Amino acid sequence: MNFHGITISEALKAELESMEKSRRMPHAIIISGGDGQSRESLSRHLAMWAVCESSQKPCGECRACIKAQSKNHMDIYYAKGRGKTDIIPVDEVRNIIKDSVIVPGEAHKKVYIFYDADKRMAKEGYNAFLKTLEEPTQDTLFILTAESAKTLPVTIISRCAVLNISAKESIPEDTLVLAREILKGIIALREMELMKACAALSSRQKALEVLPVIRTVLSDALSLSVGAEPLCDAETATLLRQKLTKAKIISLIDVTSNAINKTNRNVNPTILTTWLCGEYRRISWQK
Numbered sequence: 297m298n299f300h301g302i303t304i305s306e307a308l309k310a311e312l313e314s315m316e317k318s319r320r321m322p323h324a325i326i327i328s329g330g331d332g333q334s335r336e337s338l339s340r341h342l343a344m345w346a347v348c349e350s351s352q353k354p355c356g357e358c359r360a361c362i363k364a365q366s367k368n369h370m371d372i373y374y375a376k377g378r379g380k381t382d383i384i385p386v387d388e389v390r391n392i393i394k395d396s397v398i399v400p401g402e403a404h405k406k407v408y409i410f411y412d413a414d415k416r417m418a419k420e421g422y423n424a425f426l427k428t429l430e431e432p433t434q435d436t437l438f439i440l441t442a443e444s445a446k447t448l449p450v451t452i453i454s455r456c457a458v459l460n461i462s463a464k465e466s467i468p469e470d471t472l473v474l475a476r477e478i479l480k481g482i483i484a485l486r487e488m489e490l491m492k493a494c495a496a497l498s499s500r501q502k503a504l505e506v507l508p509v510i511r512t513v514l515s516d517a518l519s520l521s522v523g524a525e526p527l528c529d530a531e532t533a534t535l536l537r538q539k540l541t542k543a544k545i546i547s548l549i550d551v552t553s554n555a556i557n558k559t560n561r562n563v564n565p566t567i568l569t570t571w572l573c574g575e576y577r578r579i580s581w582q583k
């Protein structure tokens with residue numbers, strides 16, 4: 297993925313690249329943290345990525361990219377608000393859902409952007425949206441932006457990939473401790489430590505809290521090699537970077553993303569934990 301024209305952390309770049317490489321680009325993304333302008337520029341960048349006609353996306357130069365930049369691309373739609381508060385009415389959400397099943401006009405994908413969803417979307421709107429998020433059409437990308445993803449309904453968060461622009465959004469201490477234990481378990485000598493730490497993931501809710509943090513620390517470990525500032529846990533990130541090769545860290549990020557997807561798809565938590573534990577172990581121990 298090309299990143300010219302936007303300023304985002306190395307960790308976020310690594311996360312996006314890993315998603316793109318593994319062809320697991322999500323169909324729904326929440327962009328949270330940072331300021332309004334950075335959220336807006338990242339959503340426009342991802343929309344450009346979705347419609348770009350070049351092989352190195354987004355090129356910023358092709359016909360589709362130029363249209364996307366000037367908000368004139370027919371396959372990129374910005375949800376419209378109404379009245380003083382600019383609330384996105386439920387009718388607008390329904391119209392978007394209806395439109396999303398129609399094939400794109402020019403590009404391979406259709407993109408729908410909901411700016412400031414935390415302030416502009418109401419409960420009815422979210423409810424109307426849920427089923428579509430569960431069973432999206434292949435060629436759709438929904439982007440929601442919010443000051444903090446935590447203010448959105450859990451049912452929505454669990455169906456989207458959350459991209460955090462800044463680390464300012466604080467991670468609860470117990471979540472961080474758990475993520476740290478699992479990460480240390482991955483590089484521990486005895487398998488027991490990893491198995492013990494992973495046991496907490498058998499709660500779906502816990503898994504949805506902890507797995508993204510694990511992925512962020514792994515991305516931090518990766519970005520350390522380019523001298524970037526870690527987003528969340530510098531100490532664990534440094535430790536991981538010392539013990540693991542870059543290729544292994546990338547594999548661990550991929551497997552964690554995969555686990556998040558499986559959790560979102562309601563895979564049995566016990567089966568998921570056993571699988572994930574095995575994958576972590578396999579990657580960390582392979583020659």
Ligand SMILES: [Zn+2]
Pocket residue numbers: 347348349350354355356357358359360361
């Ligand atoms: Zn392009």
